[in-house]
Amino acid sequence: xxxxxxxxATSRPDAAPEFSPRQQVVLQHALTLLVEGGEKALTxxxxxxxxxxxxxxxxxxxxxxxxxxxxxxxxQASQVQFxxxxxxxxxxxxxxxxxxxxxxxxxxxxxxxxxxxxxxLSIGQSNTNSNRLGHLLLVRGKHMISARARTMLExxxxxxxxxxxxxxxAYQVLYGLAIRDVHIRLLLGENASPAEKDLASQAxxxxxxxxxxxxx
Amino acid sequence: xxxxxxxxATSRPDAAPEFSPRQQVVLQHALTLLVEGGEKALTxxxxxxxxxxxxxxxxxxxxxxxxxxxxxxxxQASQVQFxxxxxxxxxxxxxxxxxxxxxxxxxxxxxxxxxxxxxxLSIGQSNTNSNRLGHLLLVRGKHMISARARTMLExxxxxxxxxxxxxxxAYQVLYGLAIRDVHIRLLLGENASPAEKDLASQAxxxxxxxxxxxxx
DNA sequence: GCCGAACCGTACCGTACGGTTCCGTTGATT
DNA sequence: AATCAACGGAACCGTACGGTACGGTTCGGC
Numbered sequence: 001x002x003x004x005x006x007x008x009a010t011s012r013p014d015a016a017p018e019f020s021p022r023q024q025v026v027l028q029h030a031l032t033l034l035v036e037g038g039e040k041a042l043t044x045x046x047x048x049x050x051x052x053x054x055x056x057x058x059x060x061x062x063x064x065x066x067x068x069x070x071x072x073x074x075x076q077a078s079q080v081q082f083x084x085x086x087x088x089x090x091x092x093x094x095x096x097x098x099x100x101x102x103x104x105x106x107x108x109x110x111x112x113x114x115x116x117x118x119x120x121l122s123i124g125q126s127n128t129n130s131n132r133l134g135h136l137l138l139v140r141g142k143h144m145i146s147a148r149a150r151t152m153l154e155x156x157x158x159x160x161x162x163x164x165x166x167x168x169x170a171y172q173v174l175y176g177l178a179i180r181d182v183h184i185r186l187l188l189g190e191n192a193s194p195a196e197k198d199l200a201s202q203a204x205x206x207x208x209x210x211x212x213x214x215x216x
Numbered sequence: 217x218x219x220x221x222x223x224x225a226t227s228r229p230d231a232a233p234e235f236s237p238r239q240q241v242v243l244q245h246a247l248t249l250l251v252e253g254g255e256k257a258l259t260x261x262x263x264x265x266x267x268x269x270x271x272x273x274x275x276x277x278x279x280x281x282x283x284x285x286x287x288x289x290x291x292q293a294s295q296v297q298f299x300x301x302x303x304x305x306x307x308x309x310x311x312x313x314x315x316x317x318x319x320x321x322x323x324x325x326x327x328x329x330x331x332x333x334x335x336x337l338s339i340g341q342s343n344t345n346s347n348r349l350g351h352l353l354l355v356r357g358k359h360m361i362s363a364r365a366r367t368m369l370e371x372x373x374x375x376x377x378x379x380x381x382x383x384x385x386a387y388q389v390l391y392g393l394a395i396r397d398v399h400i401r402l403l404l405g406e407n408a409s410p411a412e413k414d415l416a417s418q419a420x421x422x423x424x425x426x427x428x429x430x431x432x
Numbered sequence: 433g434c435c436g437a438a439c440c441g442t443a444c445c446g447t448a449c450g451g452t453t454c455c456g457t458t459g460a461t462t
Numbered sequence: 463a464a465t466c467a468a469c470g471g472a473a474c475c476g477t478a479c480g481g482t483a484c485g486g487t488t489c490g491g492c
Contacts, residue, residue, distance in 0.1 A: 022439095037343060037344070038340075038341075038342070038343035038344050039340070040344055043478085043479060043480085044479075044480065044481080045478095045479075045480090048440090048441085049441095052440080052441095053439075053440070053441095054439060054440045054441060054442085055440095055441090055442095055480090055481080055482085056439075056440080056441095056481095056482080056483085056484095057438085057439060057440075059480095059481070059482080060438090060439090064480080064481080065479095065480065065481090117343070119339075119400070119404075120339050120340060120342060120343065122404055123335075123336050123339050123340060123403045123404060124254075124255070124336060124339060124340025124341075125254075125340075126254070126336060126403065126404055126405035127253060127254035127333070127336065127405070128253070128254050128256055131405040134404035134405035134406070135404075135405065135406075137404055138401065138404055138405075138406055142397070142400075142401070142404075172396040172397060172398075173393065173396065173425065175392075175396055175397045176391075176392035176393050176394070176395060176396035176397070177389065177392050177393070178392075179392060179397070180388040180389065180391055180392035181358065181388060181391050181392070181395070182388075183400060184335070184358075184399060184400070185354065185358065187339045187342065188335075188338055188339060188342055188350035188351075188353055188354055188358075189342035189343070189347040189350035189351065189354075190350070190351075190354055209389065209429055212428070212429060213425055213428060213429070238469095259448085259449060259450085260449075260450065260451080261448095261449070261450090262449095264470090264471090268470075269469075269470070270469065270470045270471060270472090271450090271451080271452090271470095271471090271472095272452080272453085272454095272469080272470080272471090273468085273469060273470075275450095275451070275452080276468090276469090280450080280451080281449095281450065281451090
């Protein structure tokens, strides 16, 4: 086993992977290959050719192919940024606008080709290995977003703008209202309808319904 | 190209595939292999060994490996049954109970290991080939269920029990309230929480919220 | 100017698996 | 009894890909 193998399983979820610039370039190439052709298109030889690096370097950096895939997931997760929420509960309208912006950002991330490709990759591998990729995506992706959302919603509750018992439950409803079955349909290869591409009104609509269920 | 290759692309969506009993047994073995070990575990040699048939028969029946996978999806889709809806709008309580039963059945199907395995398979292949599997699963699975749900909801609207403009939109909300992000988490390999395994109360809860949004 | 580390490019190996072919058996039909 | 289609079993081939080894090149430090 190479000493420098990238072992994501033992690294702290909140620790930055700190890939070297050169490695980030290679990972970006890997991501492009993944988005274009799925997992089958990401071969070690193909990546080496595309990224103009040697297979030996790939194996030195990432250990093996699984380590490479894990690194791609970790790299992309580190790229995703959500808008900050400073002073977001100043008044009711501002808070609601902030929730809407959060939902729109969530839709933007989940429906992006990059995210879809990584989800497809992780799902396709979720019953092999010890399911490293699925866990990685959940921990670095979904759980982070979920935590962020919960603090946002609880802030709204503290200010008397929302009313619910369980923040996780409320977030799941918000998620369901926003995403519905669009995510799984996109994952299966269906194209989004024009209405579904209008993320702003989708978010608006979801938040409207959410307030009818949980508004104070 | 073998003459008997199973070409699902040209078959009518509502036409029964009509596999021979022997073929159904083999497809059931294939499904078991898929559920246990994912796509990688379903090799032609492995299936031939498990199902005690010859690879030659597999290729004669299904054409190639892709045809086999398509046949597995079609076979399983033909197995899924939803409760009938005769006299379901007799009165408000009966109709609501029927909607709840529908949601519970939906959850039961989507969260079953079999459905998850097939969704993982289709998603993993959704950016290769011409995406036959994804389309197949959408057409034979989701779209059928969606149509069924729309007629149910519209029946409720005709009887003055529900109020909405677009049945598809209403169904999507019902779907989102019921499934939330549980489906994607299961697809990624996370285990369902005890609460999420209680399909009855999950359905109850979703329908309750649905009525608060769309009840007349 | 020399040294070593990092790295590129490439050739190579082992293996797993999709697909093909051949042969022997069974079992229904005439 | 003869025939023939369907099938199981096994051997075989081609190839794609993961992983390794090695020679040649660049570049920063002394």
